[in-house]
Amino acid sequence: MMEEKALQNSKETYRLQGLSCTNCAAKFEKNIRDIQTVNEVQLNFGASKITVYGEATVEQLEAAGAFDGIKVIPEKQKRDVEQKIPFWQKRENRNTMISLFFLLLGYISVYRYDEEYFPAILLFGVSIIVGGYPLFKVGIKNLFKLEFDMKTLMTVAIIGAAIIGEWGEGAVVVFLFALSEALEGYSMDKARESIRSLLDIAPKKATVRRGTEEFELDVEDIRINDILLIKPGQKIAMDGEVVSGQSSINQSTITGESIPVLKVVGDEVFAGTLNEEGALEVRVTKRVEDTTIAKIIHLVEEAQAERAPTQAFIDKFAKYYTPAIMVIALLIVLIPPLFLGGDWSEWIYRGLAVLVVGCPCALVISTPVAIVTAIGNAAKMGVLIKGGIHLEEAGRLNVIAFDKTGTLTQGTPEVTDILTFNGRAEEEIFGISMAIEKYSQHPLASAVMRKAEQQGISQADYHAEDFQSITGKGAKATIQNKTYFIGSPSLFDELMVVSPGINEQIKDLQTQGKTVMLVGTGEHIIGLIAVADQVRESSKRVLQQLESIGIKKTIMLTGDNMATGQAIGKLVGINEVKAALLPQDKLEAIKSLREEYGKVAMVGDGVNDAPALASATVGIAMGGAGTDTALETADIALMADDLEKLPYTIKLSRKALAIIKQNILLALGLKVLALLLIIPGWLTLWMAILADMGATVIVIVNSLRLLKVRK
Template structure:
């Protein structure tokens, strides 16, 4: 049941193996029905009854701390050098150095030398042995079990120096892995810190400051200049520029007036605002973003699934190889037992699947976090990988490649009236209409300060236009068909209408029952950036771009040619768009659909990757699409594709690095050159390379 579900934040979760063991321990609690552990987000969801003490006891082996999600528990920020495990690593290094000083002065077998190396092993490997020995007793074989066997084996055959170095280097690689995951998780923590925790509210005549959890829908939020907005809502008083970069990635502040929507976590720059709260704190846009990013980081990408399956068989195989290396040469070929047992231990160390297991999640978590900071919400590793493989992209026209808001582009005068008077008459009639074309005329009239004429007797003529009386004279405004019924159009009017329609514009005529006064052309404006973005996509190697529109073929072709898309499909209903996406998938394989997430839902759902425009404040876009561009701007599309490709490339590099280094090290067994030193360097080196390579994704920005 939903009320039995508890969500917690975790601190000290160091590795994927520890996460799996922690989850298994929690499942062992009798009162727990189910548990989901999100390693990337360091988040735990428990179905059933379990206390924080029980959960921390389940994670005691790794020092995991558990905090309820909504608690005000202050986050303990520790320096890398002050963490207990890192201090013990440094002490271990100190004892190892001292051991080597005595090694060169007194020899390897001297009690002082052995004592220094033994101290290094015990101090640096104490927690490792605790877990490793417990696992060994239970016959659970993970990385710590393998390392424990290797170090104890090294001590038994008298390789104290190498045992100490192995302990230090393993502890160092664990510390670096933990550090890299903390860095990757910081992307979510930075998102969580965006919105204020308290809000100033006016209730009746009283102004109070309360926790955001206590704010109710309908409360009036008071926002001063320079303050962050605490909740999603609608402006009811005031006007101001709002910096929405945290939500949408837009660098330019957006001017907000009464009736406009504002989002939690955005910055009020200049004016004072009163905002009516429209969503509870858990439903705000930033809360949804955090939730979706966490879910995305938990979802296993295809390459991660491959690595997980591979590691499942890989670890037992390595143990078997190590055993065979240790016993076959002495038994069959008369080899020296100590030498081949040593080589077997080295195989065990080099075979640790640490780098392999880390190769994908660090890259995925880092990339998704980077995208979220740049106003792109990617809802899972699978969508990140699929975006990197795209060959074709289909675009909805209205509101995606165009502004989605028609504007007056041409006024052709066919009488003795001037442009201002034409707009005054048109505005007087159209102010009664709800049609988008009417609002375009009204906006144009306001911009040129047209006179405010009064019209009476407004009548809508369905599908054709409208009429009204101004100063005792009846005027008509509508499509050419309306006027063709009343009078004969001049050749000049027909030529002008044909020319404007060929340019993809909608033409309205203004006149009386006896004459046409003017032609007014209206068109949905192409976004300024659309053409350059289509060009960037072609440069990125996208093989095919197509515009899908419900407009007539003439308008579609005109706009498509201006944008530079390779193909245009016009006069499409939503179901036709779906058919078109399926056809493209047959031809190109991986296809993206870019739309507004509402009327394009079927096509977005069918495409390999559905990309929604303007996800901020649009629930349908956040729910329907695989990727949401939070700003109403296509600029983020080339960035998203190149980030995805870079992530794919880095994952492939990571898996190759991890396997190649191990294969090279294992081949050194044949001539007998594989030492514990080389083994741990191969293992740690692979882990370090993988982590550092993945961290390069932190720096990827929108160009």
């Protein structure tokens, strides 16, 4: 335990520049792990970040990544010091263009003279050295260490081409490989822009009032309880509570909502949101590292670090694939000349082509680029997907279960009816109910409290003692030396025999979609309160959309009675209703659905439905913005209290899953086709590298299509 604590204390996180390829990332991680003072390393390729446990300087880390020119920047360092180098100004890309220049000069010489012309060979040689130096530096080291990756394959292939006199083709291979690396780096940068744009959402400075003084501070220097002064048109720099003024706030950056939300005194506001019209004073409630946008960024980056099942399989497959390609190439070089009378030069050439076409670049990047793009796009739309595994699982869902209150309904129930018995007055029923419900957290309790306050009933007149919650059924307390109960009809069925007349009234109200609460002692019912929750306008539309995109079944899991559940279910068009469920019953219902249908999602508020959310294949929480429980419990959080984000999430996940499969088939299919063309000698070296580069580019462009998926 002490060791774990010490490890956490020595943790440092860094952002990386120049991390473009998964193989380079793996090598960089291994090099850092070899530093004696480093205990553990976690590299996040998608977010371009690394966490180091132990002691290591920036200089040591950059030395570990010197083979690929990786720059290391402490995460706490201000981001505006990071240099964003344009694509054509990067040294490796300039070298690629210089390599192309000498390559073209070489082919002009060949055209005018012949392939044996010494200046042509010299020009091709310069092209190979200029374009391939970073590649050879790593590839030759790997060769001596017997570490076989794509740079080892390419180094052997290019040196082999030069040895057998194919200088021109060797130079073409170098240029195309360098171009492929540049395009891969560019595309990964584009995919990572979704995170970078999140990082730039919140302002870096804000105007603060402390006492009577006003001044501008960096957000890192702002303290809890400081007062932010926010003018119209300004972005809010920190999470806080409005203490003065009112205004419409555009929260689209956090929740994805397109319509601004009116904020008044006492309302919560988030860092990175835009104040549209009025002047506000906001009391800071969270430090900069604890704001909602900071949590979203952290969770998105962690999500991109978590490997999806497909990615884990591909990484394992690639580990054995590269050495296998080396063995196949060697057999192609040796067997025909030794046993079939083949020409050595011809079969060495074909073996080199196998090395080139066997480069696993496209295969290795096929999954991570799609996952990074999809998770980043979802975050921009106000949907937080907490890992590639959850993205894939959401794409395979067959059934979606919904909580009723706050999910299919608005979650703000109102009292619609009150009936009194045994000569009791309405005021007394409300007073007793209010006194008990004051201690309850249930949504129905707030409806009773609001109605009692509207009736002008004072809490001072009714005081409850010995409050006790009765899980899933209601509550009891002592008022004026007498024990009173408030709760569901099932609670009173356990306490007494309910008269047929009252039962008839209960059923009548329940068939109207109303929830009934009874108030009474252990012997008599003294009142009945009916409460109705308004169905969300979007619920029916969302359920229709889910059916149209292939969800086989929708089911409501509610703690409410069956009559109310069925009334709401019929209104929204849900397939099945399971009612009168306690939290453990919802958990069992999810387990049963998983056994019957396989992949099942649970949609709830992330608090009352925590066990069911955790047990489902994918737990989806509503209204994650500012709700720590929802962010921590669920696999996917819909940041706005907006059910319409759900079909978009399923659509994006299914699209991502389809694109990952397409990428793998494309990468493997093109390689198999190219390998088959090598056997009869129809595939040249430059065609092989073109096939490999083509596969990489196709996979990347295909993955970037996920940026176009919209609500």
